[in-house]
Amino acid sequence: MNRDIPALLSKYNREIPRYTSYPTVPYWQDFEDIRAYRENFQSRFSAGNRQEGIALYLHLPFCDTLCTYCGCNKIITTNHSVEEDYLNAIIAEWYQYRKLMSETPVIRELHLGGGTPTFFSADNLRRLLNCLFDLADVHDNRSFSVEGHPNNTTKAHLKLLSQFGFRRISLGVQDHNPEVQRIINRVQPYENVQKVTEWAREAGFSSVNFDLIYGLPRQTEKSIEKTIRDTIALRPDRIAFYSYAHVPWKAKAQRLYDERDLPLPEEKIRFYLIARQLFVEAGYVDIGMDHFALPGDDLYKAFQEGGLHRNFMGYTDARTNFLVGLGLSAISDTGTAYAQNTKKLSDYYRLIQSGMLPVKKGYLLSPTDRILREYILDIACKGSTFLQAEHDGLLNRYVLPELRTMVTDGLLTLNNRQIQVTPIGRLFLRNICHAFDLKNRDAGFGQDKGRFSQAV
Numbered sequence: 001m002n003r004d005i006p007a008l009l010s011k012y013n014r015e016i017p018r019y020t021s022y023p024t025v026p027y028w029q030d031f032e033d034i035r036a037y038r039e040n041f042q043s044r045f046s047a048g049n050r051q052e053g054i055a056l057y058l059h060l061p062f063c064d065t066l067c068t069y070c071g072c073n074k075i076i077t078t079n080h081s082v083e084e085d086y087l088n089a090i091i092a093e094w095y096q097y098r099k100l101m102s103e104t105p106v107i108r109e110l111h112l113g114g115g116t117p118t119f120f121s122a123d124n125l126r127r128l129l130n131c132l133f134d135l136a137d138v139h140d141n142r143s144f145s146v147e148g149h150p151n152n153t154t155k156a157h158l159k160l161l162s163q164f165g166f167r168r169i170s171l172g173v174q175d176h177n178p179e180v181q182r183i184i185n186r187v188q189p190y191e192n193v194q195k196v197t198e199w200a201r202e203a204g205f206s207s208v209n210f211d212l213i214y215g216l217p218r219q220t221e222k223s224i225e226k227t228i229r230d231t232i233a234l235r236p237d238r239i240a241f242y243s244y245a246h247v248p249w250k251a252k253a254q255r256l257y258d259e260r261d262l263p264l265p266e267e268k269i270r271f272y273l274i275a276r277q278l279f280v281e282a283g284y285v286d287i288g289m290d291h292f293a294l295p296g297d298d299l300y301k302a303f304q305e306g307g308l309h310r311n312f313m314g315y316t317d318a319r320t321n322f323l324v325g326l327g328l329s330a331i332s333d334t335g336t337a338y339a340q341n342t343k344k345l346s347d348y349y350r351l352i353q354s355g356m357l358p359v360k361k362g363y364l365l366s367p368t369d370r371i372l373r374e375y376i377l378d379i380a381c382k383g384s385t386f387l388q389a390e391h392d393g394l395l396n397r398y399v400l401p402e403l404r405t406m407v408t409d410g411l412l413t414l415n416n417r418q419i420q421v422t423p424i425g426r427l428f429l430r431n432i433c434h435a436f437d438l439k440n441r442d443a444g445f446g447q448d449k450g451r452f453s454q455a456v
């Protein structure tokens with residue numbers, strides 16, 4: 001059996017989705033007529049709201065400065081007068097969705113993402129949250145989170161968010177090395193990260209997450225090791241350790257640095273392995289797909305108890321099957337349909353002003369898609385799944401042969417239809433999920449160059 005990790009990484013390090021949805025976004029299409037989506041939304045909402053609650057994602061797209069590596073949907077401006085128009089629009093969008101809801105929504109998960117949510121003043125965030133909660137109830141088992149920038153998150157932001165019940169904050173740290181920070185145009189002194197982490201804990205946040213990236217220009221084994229050790233010293237409860245995706249044809253600012261400064265694929269693999277070892281030695285548990293958590297964190301507990309879920313916000317511990325995405329480019333997921341808002345600000349404002357949902361494209365899942373999605377969610381969240389006999393016709397031709405190869409490579413075991421991911425296989429969860437991705441296979445392997453990031 002081949003259990004040599006670098007060799008496995010070389011074999012399996014392909015462009016593969018992160019599987020925050022199935023089918024993945026490149027397979028969605030423009031909605032010619034969104035009536036079917038609206039009907040789906042209404043019936044799915046009525047079916048699950050009281051029992052499970054709903055999740056809300058708010059995309060707040062503005063940033064003060066451009067980080068050159070960034071592939072997010074963002075708008076760079078230092079003009080803070082944009083806050084008001086945007087908040088009015090997102091509140092109007094919430095009112096429109098609210099009209100489609102047959103009863104008062106029960107908010108269970110809420111995530112403010114971006115862009116930079118802390119670009120907005122605390123007062124404006126207060127207005128936004130008041131408008132949301134005026135038309136909703138809050139679930140007893142709520143989970144509210146926010147993405148914070150270490151350079152502009154203030155005590156006032158944290159105090160306000162804590163008052164509204166936010167207990168998780170995710171800080172965009174990326175790398176502590178000053179030279180790497182200079183070249184990616186994200187200069188944020190370590191003291192800022194330390195200060196915001198302390199303030200968040202003082203304000204009552206029980207879970208602080210750091211986002212880190214490996215594969216950035218000018219990173220070295222030594223610099224990565226120092227970044228990881230400096231990170232561990234602040235003891236974040238969770239760490240997302242993402243692989244840098246070099247897609248200059250999409251993220252044009254990536255052309256601003258010299259490609260020769262990017263680490264080679266084999267160096268990236270070493271960075272990943274160095275970091276993973278340091279995290280594990282420091283007591284972090286590999287939850288899967290780039291995520292590490294300390295025992296005691298809710299994500300870890302959900303992982304242990306088999307209660308982990310995955311959606312566009314990444315891994316979550318509060319399972320709802322109904323996500324409403326508000327704001328530019330935001331994605332909604334009713335459980336059987338996806339819808340993504342337009343990515344263009346002028347279109348977003350125009351559609352909102354004409355009283356329409358600003359949805360641009362999406363996807364209504366077929367029964368087959370739903371079966372495959374459940375398998376993918378099982379692998380991503382539990383590291384195991386059971387192949388139902390009634391799905392043999394669907395799985396036997398392509399999925400099973402690929403899984404058997406992975407058994408030979410030591411990534412999983414397959415006994416009496418039960419699949420169990422091995423400890424080494426946890427490094428390759430995206431690949432194992434990909435075995436069930438018949439949509440991608442139907443489109444033809446090799447056609448996805450540039451659509452997804454590398455598995456590592």
Ligand code: SF4
Binds near residue numbers: 062065114
């Ligand atoms: S990385 Fe974050 S802060 Fe930087 S440009 Fe992208 S969205 Fe804005």
